[in-house]
Amino acid sequence: MTHTRDFDRETAVVRRAGEPAVYDTDLHGDWKVGKGINGGLLLSVAGRALAAELGAGEDGHADPFSISAYYLSTSAAGPATVTVDTLRRGRSVSTGAASLRQPGEDGTEVERLRVLATFGDLDDHLDDVRTSAKPPRMPPPEECVGAESAPPEFRADAPLLGRVDLRLDPATVGWAVGAPSGKGEIRGWFRLPEGREPDPLLLLMVVDILPPVSFDLGVYGWAPTLELTTHVRAKPAPGWLRVVHSTRNFAGGYLEEDAEIWDSTDRLVAQSRQLARVRMPQETAR
């Protein structure tokens, strides 16, 4: 069976007839990284169900302002359900909870992800922009490093690399050849290969698309996310996105990973932070 790349179809949720606030989806194996489905992709799926639920009606709120995800178990390719619980409908924002579940090995449902989120209307935002953060400086996409340059064993462990057009700044890929910078920063360009332009729900996936920033500190191995919170601050303009991952506090076997997403007009459109567990060298050696 051929698979036509289509982010919207792959994150689609279908409201279950007769069961309000329950949505069915089918997680595609293309979005795997390590053992499970990419955490950002799951967040986009949950976000889509929340948008359908909180965005319904004339006074609905369809844009994520803030969304916090707690990862409970490793998700697999295949069917999943998202159940949304509306906590508050307000004038300017609404808040909901969402739970993503899959049938476990014994057939009973297992929760993969629990989410809290506040949605609103990004078009309501004031024009005032006083962002003091500066957009990253890096070479143009055609001078950056695509996934085709990654080692085959790395790509085999991360099928999602074939699903996105990600070009890393050569200054932040030393880790791939055993020479991490030690600064704790990885940055790159992002777009979907099928040409679909970015929107707030895509940003929820993009905040988690770069390799773990711990690679740039010379600590390899996937870094499973405990918690990931994203603030979407504006609708992104069409074109390439720039993504910057960084960390300031790698300690005790955990690290915080901050992501910023900048759009083609130099607007900081999303900020995220996650707490991830890192396998330390002494653990790997055991």
Next chain:
Amino acid sequence: MTHTRDFDRETAVVRRAGEPAVYDTDLHGDWKVGKGINGGLLLSVAGRALAAELGAGEDGHADPFSISAYYLSTSAAGPATVTVDTLRRGRSVSTGAASLRQPGEDGTEVERLRVLATFGDLDDHLDDVRTSAKPPRMPPPEECVGAESAPPEFRADAPLLGRVDLRLDPATVGWAVGAPSGKGEIRGWFRLPEGREPDPLLLLMVVDILPPVSFDLGVYGWAPTLELTTHVRAKPAPGWLRVVHSTRNFAGGYLEEDAEIWDSTDRLVAQSRQLARVRMPQETAR
């Protein structure tokens, strides 16, 4: 009636007999700021109920690793209940949800706060610390500015200033005399006046104790929190804490506010980020 200052008593939760996972508490008016109870204090209360629930038993997890709070309505002094829902008990961490409710004006319960959190055991953390963030440099507490220097109308609007020993770095209090630095940073020393030493549950309050960082950008008025996520990364050592609030993205009528808490051994013990709504000058003028 005299009131003896006691953070532990003021954040105490009592498990309701016969109703597992329901805790009663009484929010003290001393912790008001603007119209409601301080969001950090509420987070400490919710954290205490989560610690009681997730920390129970031999394999319990009593320390917050990550806790995300979504603020739904303005809380008031008086009775409140916290209901905890355990989502997953794991070997190294456990995850739960908590809901803080109060009787509304018509007597029916109104949800103030919904929380998701992952708890573990901070003593299990590895010794490896590679934090690249640097502790803030500021004058000693006795050369910093205490709440007694705040304008009386400001103190009247923030009773909690009488409940904490907070000393702001003179370099970041220009806003109090109409000369904000424009950098978007406020920092200071913190301790409880009753001499109680810091612990992880106190940190949940301290992340939200400084004035809104928007003051340093010359935008006054309280900045209500939509969402606040805190990562507790280590148990704080006894002594003064240093707190730094900063923002990089003040735009569209919202700002992200980052807090770092450093302990007396120069360890970065907590990081938090919140999304807050700011009243812009044009709004204030309307």
